[in-house]
Amino acid sequence: LEESALKLAQSEREEAWREMAKQVAHEIKNPLTPMRLTVQSFQRKFDPNDPNLKQKINDYSETLIQQIDTMNSVASAFSNFASMPAQQNETLNVVDVVELTLDIFNEEYIHFEAEEDEIISKIDRTQLIRIITNLVKNAIQSIPEQQENKAIFVTIKKKFNKVLITVADNGIGIASEDSNRIFEPKFTTKTSGMGLGLGIIKNIIENYNGTITFESQKGKGTTFMVSLPIINK
Known part of the structure; x- marks a missing residue:
């Protein structure tokens, strides 16, 4: 067997x-x-x-x-x-890194909230930035230009021995028939690009013993959830 x-x-x-x-x-x-x-x-x-x-x-x-x-x-x-991400295993405050990453976006409808000021994990800073940037970009692109009330919520909290980062949008959502293919390297619902983004960050997250999942409703929005190990003081 x-x-x-x-x-x-x-x-x-x-x-x-x-x-x-x-x-x-x-x-x-x-x-x-x-x-x-x-x-x-x-x-x-x-x-x-x-x-x-x-x-x-x-x-x-x-x-x-x-x-x-x-x-x-x-x-x-x-x-x-x-290529596999470099195993830098930096000890960093996830809350600070995510908050600084969001500063590069100009969209006023992006909201950030953390349950605690400090949640420590071991992960390469560049790779964490890459994860957040990719998810937020996808969230922005999922909301139609003509939509009046746009909203993206990025939240961080502790859950058991993990840090849970969620990126939720009120965009077009993911069709049920596409749900099983969303992390496929070549799959994309966009009109441009190779569709490697989610495949890449899934590879990164799993390399750090984390997980990435999502929930979505067509026409209502999508929430991606990233779970990474934390260091307990």
Whole structure:
């Protein structure tokens, strides 16, 4: 049974990476087509005596740079997902780090509340910032621009020997048929991006022996809950 379980786990991991490889290949191929067409057009239409030659070269260059940047972002996203977070295990006050992280957002409808001034945990500061930033960005993007009453609540409290961080929004919510796929590396309901965000932070959280779960109602909003171990004084 143990051998079968190990083989199954290995097979599942291999399948996951195959799916990821397919997605990355697809994302890289997307910008390659316009790059090829741009170069071919340049070859076909190049005229050293054209009075608009400088402007045309600039246009071609801009197109290529944009597509190269797209490929670079794909490579960076995949690299970030594939690499495990550094085990810095800094002893830090989660309340302070989360509060400082929220300062980068300009949205006035983001509200922060902590039950205590100090909750100590061991986690890399950069990775904790990354977790909060990703969840809050997702919450902002889930609320339609035209919605009048926008609200995001970030709360922190102790629960047994854990620190519980919740990020709740009153956005569009997650459809029930998408719930089982929300942490899949390539899954996204957005019109842009690779959908690696939640997969990455789930990887980070679990690497620190934590958990991430969520509750959602279509049309009413979503709440993500992150649980991390704390240090008891």
